[in-house]
Structure formats: structure tokens, C-alpha cells
Amino acid sequence: xxxxxxxxxxxxxxxxxxxxxxxxxxxxxxxxxxxxxxxxxxxxxxxxxxxxxxxxxxxxxxxxxxxxxxxxxxxxxxxxxxxxxxxxxxxxxxxxxxxxxxxxxxxxxxxxxxxxxxxxxxxxxxxxxxxxxxxxxxxxxxxxxxxxxxxxxxxxxxxxxxxxxxxxxxxxxxxxxxxxxxxxxxxxxxxxxx
Amino acid sequence: xxxxxxxxxxxxxxxxxxxxxxxxxxxxxxxxxxxxxxxxxxxxxxxxxxxxxxxxxxxxxxxxxxxxxxxxxxxxxxxxxxxxxxxxxxxxxxxxxxxxxxxxxxxxxxxxxxxxxxxxxxxxxxxxxxxxxxxxxxxxxxxxxxxxxxxxxxxxxxxxxxxxxxxxxxxxxxxxxxxxxxxxxxxxxxxxxxxxxxxxxxxxxxxxxxxxxxxxxxxxxxxxxxxxxxxxxxxxxxxxxxxxxxxxxxxxxxxxxxxxxxxxxxxxxxxxxxxxxxxxxxxxxxxxxxxxxxxxxxxxxxxxxxxx
Numbered sequence: 001x002x003x004x005x006x007x008x009x010x011x012x013x014x015x016x017x018x019x020x021x022x023x024x025x026x027x028x029x030x031x032x033x034x035x036x037x038x039x040x041x042x043x044x045x046x047x048x049x050x051x052x053x054x055x056x057x058x059x060x061x062x063x064x065x066x067x068x069x070x071x072x073x074x075x076x077x078x079x080x081x082x083x084x085x086x087x088x089x090x091x092x093x094x095x096x097x098x099x100x101x102x103x104x105x106x107x108x109x110x111x112x113x114x115x116x117x118x119x120x121x122x123x124x125x126x127x128x129x130x131x132x133x134x135x136x137x138x139x140x141x142x143x144x145x146x147x148x149x150x151x152x153x154x155x156x157x158x159x160x161x162x163x164x165x166x167x168x169x170x171x172x173x174x175x176x177x178x179x180x181x182x183x184x185x186x187x188x189x190x191x192x193x194x
Numbered sequence: 195x196x197x198x199x200x201x202x203x204x205x206x207x208x209x210x211x212x213x214x215x216x217x218x219x220x221x222x223x224x225x226x227x228x229x230x231x232x233x234x235x236x237x238x239x240x241x242x243x244x245x246x247x248x249x250x251x252x253x254x255x256x257x258x259x260x261x262x263x264x265x266x267x268x269x270x271x272x273x274x275x276x277x278x279x280x281x282x283x284x285x286x287x288x289x290x291x292x293x294x295x296x297x298x299x300x301x302x303x304x305x306x307x308x309x310x311x312x313x314x315x316x317x318x319x320x321x322x323x324x325x326x327x328x329x330x331x332x333x334x335x336x337x338x339x340x341x342x343x344x345x346x347x348x349x350x351x352x353x354x355x356x357x358x359x360x361x362x363x364x365x366x367x368x369x370x371x372x373x374x375x376x377x378x379x380x381x382x383x384x385x386x387x388x389x390x391x392x393x394x395x396x397x398x399x400x401x402x403x404x405x406x407x408x409x410x411x412x413x414x415x416x417x418x419x420x421x422x423x424x425x426x427x428x429x430x431x432x433x434x435x436x437x438x439x440x441x442x443x444x445x446x447x448x449x450x451x452x453x454x455x456x457x458x459x460x461x462x463x464x465x466x467x468x469x470x471x472x473x474x475x476x477x478x479x480x481x482x483x484x485x486x487x488x489x490x491x492x493x494x495x496x497x498x499x500x501x502x
Contacts, residue, residue, distance in 0.1 A: 081219070084233040084261075084494070094499030096212065097219045134228040 020165055020173070021186035026146070029162035030059070033144055034066035036160050037113060044073050046139070047111045050080040052128055053098045055117035058179035059146060063115060076103030080114070080135075085127035100135065107136040113159075117175040119145040122156035147186055149173045198310045198317045199492055202331040202364030207371055209495075214336050216491035217484070223260060224487065234263035237497050240293040242284070243320070244270040244300045249458060249482065250320050250330075254297045257489035263497070266293070281305060285312040294497055298322070316496040324358045330457055331364035333488040335372055337477050338412055340484070341453050346373035351406050353379040353438060354416030354465055357386055357427075361457045362416060363393060370394035377410070379403050380438060383427040403438055407447040414455040415440055415465045431464060441467040445475065453477050 021029065041047045044067055051060030057079050064077045081098040089095065114128050125143060132141060144160035149167045163186070165173060171190045176183050196204050205213060223229055239258040241251055251267070258265045268288070270276065275284060281300070288296055295316040298306045303323030310317040321327040339345050350369055356362045356378050366376050370393075377398040378385055390397035400406050407413065418434060428434045440454065448454075454466075454475045462468050471478060 084231045084498075089233060089498050090500050092499055094495050097216045097494070099219060100222065130232070134230070135226055 015190045018188045019185060020147070020188050021163060021184075023184040026162075026177075026184040026186065029146060030062050031066055033146075033160045033162055034063050034070060037063065037144065038067060038071055038073075040142075040159065041111055041113075043071060044075050045111075046109070047113060048076045048078060048103055048105075048107050048138075049113050049115055050078045050102075050107070050128075050132075052114060052116040052124060053079060053081055055146075055175055055177055055180055056115045058177050059117060059144075060113075060115040061179075063113075063144070076105055078102045078107075080128055080131055082124060082127040082131050085130045087123060087127065100131070102135060107132070107138045109137070109139050111140050111142065112138040113142045113144050115144045117146045117177075118173050119143070119148045119156075119158050119161070120151060120173075122152045122154035125156050126154050146175055147173055197496070198306075198319075199328050199496065200306050200310060200317065200319045201326050202328045202367035203371070204328065205332075205368070205371065207373075210332070210335070210368060210371055213332055213488070213491050213495060214339060216495060217332075217336050217487040218340075220260075220490040220494070221484070221487040223490075224483070230260055230262060232262050233494055233498055234258070234261040237263045237294040238266065238292055239263045239295045239297060239493065239497075240266045240268055240288050240291075241320075242268045242288065242296050242298045244275065244298075244305075245321070247299055247321065249485070250299065253482070253485040254318075254320060254329075254489050254493075256486045257493055260486070261490055261493055263294075263493065266291070281309065282312055285309050289313045289315075295493060318492060318496070321360055323360070324363075325360050326364045326367075327360040328364045328368070329485070329489055329492060330361050331368040332492065333481060333485045334361075334365055334414065334455060334457070335368055336484050336488050337455065337481050338374075338453070341477060341480075342411060342451065345369070348374040348411045349377065349409060350374050350412040350414060351377045351379050351400075351403075351410040352414045352416065353403060353440070355384045355418055355427075356380050356389065356416065357384045358419055359416045361414075365414065366390075366393045366397055370396065377406055379406050380416075381428050381434070403440075404444065404447065407444060408449065410448065411452050412455060413440065413448065413452065414457075415460075417457065417459065418461055418465050420461065435464055439463075439465050439467065440470050442469045445470045445473065448475070455481060458482070 049060040049064050051057035060077050064075045067075050079101045081100045083095050083097045142159040145158045146162040148161045149165045174187045176185045255265050293315050297318045297320050299320040300322050303325035305322050306317050306319040352362045369376050379400050456478045
């Protein structure tokens, strides 16, 4: 109603889309997190990166590749599937279970950095912590995310944040990566036009 | 996803592949320190066994417990069934107790299908009469895939008492969905007329084991049910073993990559000799281990979501 007809040909208001991070910015953010991990873990000593599928997996690999470029250190990378540990299994149709791959050296006694794309309610990370406890006993656990959009429902915070995005609950944040979606981008959908 | 697993024909190609892929992930749990997943916490699985079975019941029990489900074992012996309770009344009792899944083995073919109409939860057929045993077919397919790397295009010989074998029936149905070719081998008295056409078109029948062996990737030996030996399906146990038993010289006629399977329990010296059963080609022990993983996958896919 408020929109002028010329600008809105469709009767329904179009959901707004805003690019938060472009491809170049995503790369810069990954580089920065890689540096921060090196700084906070004394040169990635005894550190393992575990990506949470889907998009945490390529992010963890990229971080390891960047760390290798910066400091010539090979950080072990793995994948931690959390499907069977989710607290919302019964609210959806059965979810497909993905592979969990731990690096050959395992995670016992290591500093594990969990890697995910978006930190929102914190429930995924809670599930990841449960899953981690069943596959080993790390010395400590840290969390790296590309985007923190707030609205936590659990007492969880990230150690490394690519970008903080203040959002409202009606909005949604979508991260796309070259490995999974063909393009590096972070977009904010929905909510009022602003 | 399907709601019940009653027949080897229930899962389509996508679902069957999903079950096998999920089973592969479940198998990794067996190698962990904590062999338990929280996925089915608070769900109740009832093992309703009207027939004696150790391995299948234990396999289902282990699978359900590894997924954190509560397991109630109900065997016909010493229960209300011995007092004359009907299957339907037993089903309604289980229903009232809040069973989310009923794993049923019954001597009557089709009993699980009837049960599926009476209960709200999922029904898993763990063997009904001489009809079907779908989780055995799934674990056989899983074993073939993990040993040979693929299922499409495989040639599988199922040898022995096809007439009374629920394992054979479920395997023919599932393997045809998965793109494998099956040849049923046995004495003419133990292979029903037109079974190939009735189950899955394209299934072959042969009465000559030696002619089939050089062309197969998998040979699956069926148990000769001793209790049927007096029913004159074949003249004598020795004659059966001579013509349809798998011994060392026969095994050496197989292609180098071929594997030997048996659903168990084996009659050593009857359908399979110890030399074959204990050879590296034999997957018999693997099949038992894979059974738990596959049943975990089935229970998770039936009960994990809000499919009910």
C-alpha cells in the first residue's frame, strides 16, 4: 500500500535482499580469522579445525589453507556431522545423516576449533559440543563463525567472528560459498525495506 | 521416507540408497569410544517375536539401544500369547503402551502387514513365515556394496531352498530395485514355478550350480532347513550337498573378486563347507556386524523425524 505502483509492479511487496559480504570481503574475513586463530592458539599448536556441515566444512578447509599459506603450518581438518545430536529432529522430516571425518591424529587432548557459517540460536553449536564429547575428549573447544546474527537461545558465544550482523527475527541470513553454491556471498533476506 | 518396512520392495532406489548411506555412517559409531547416539531418545521400540530368533532380535535390540531408544522385548513364549491372545489384541496392548515402532517376527506370512493396519507406529518386518525379511536383504546389499564397491550391474546367485526362504524373496525384490541381476539356483522342487516373473522380471532360474558360478560376483547360500528334509524335496542330504553345496573346488570356479554370503545360521557340511565358510571370500561375520548398522539406519529413518 505504501509502495508506489510504478516501483512495485507485483501486488505483493518484494522481500528485500541486501548483500552483506561480497566475494572479496568473504575472502578478507577468512584471512582475518585465520590470522586470529594463529594469534590465539600460539601458532596453531595442537589445534584441529572441525567444520560443521554443510558450509562449515569448506570454511574449515579454507582456514587451514590460509594458515598454511601464512605460516607454513598444516592444521588437521575434519568434519563433524551433528544431525543425530540435533534437538529438533522430531520437528522435521527425517534428516539425512552426513559423514563425520576426524583427522588421523584424532581430537583427544587437542584444541578443537569448530567452524560454522552462521551463528544464530546457538543450538547447532550445542549439538556439536554433544557430538564432540562422544567422539573424543579435546583439551579445549573454540568456535569460529563467518557471521554472527545474534538472537542466541543458549549461553554460547564465538571466539572468532567474521562479521556481526544485527538482524531482526523475520530476516534470514544466507551464506553461499564457491564449494557448495558456486559463489562467495553473504546476503540478508526479508524484513522491511531499509 | 516410508512409514513401515514390510517388504524388500518397499524402498525405492532413492530410499534404499539413503538407507545404505545412512548405515555407512552408523557403522562408524561401532568404532568409537562411546557407541551411542542420542537420535531416538525417548522413543520406544518393541521387539515382538513369535518365532525363536537370536541373531535378528539381538541385532535389532543393539541397533535400537545404540540410538538411545527404549527397547521392550516381547517373545511369544511365556507371554499372554501362550494364553491365547490374538495378534490384534497384542498389537492394541503395545499401542496403548506407546510403542513408536514394532519389530515383528511371525510364523504367518503377511502378519506384519496386518499389524501395520492396527498400530499407529512404524512396523518393521523381521521375518514373516516364508514371505519376506527386508532388513536381511538390506544388510546383504550393504555388505555387497562395501565389499565390491557397487550394486548396479552385479550378478548375484541365490542358491538353495528358495521356496521357503524369506531372505531370497526380499533379496530378489531389493536387488532388482538396486539394479543387480539375480539368478536363483536350486533343485527344481525348491524353486517355485514362475517365481522370477512373480517377484521381479529379469530374474533368472538355473538348476545347475556349476554352470552359474563362473559368471557371478556374489554367491549367496541359503540355509537348508533341516526340519524340511523329510518332506522329500530332495532324495538325501548327501545328494543335496553334492549338487548344491558350496565346497572348495566349487569356490575356486568363482571369479577372483567374487564373495560368498550366508544369512546364517549355517549348516556346515551341508550347503557350505568349513573351508568356504572360513575363507577370506566369506562375508558371513561381516554380515552380522553390518546387520546392526543397517537396522540402526532403518530405525533412524523410520523414527528420527516427524514422519508419523
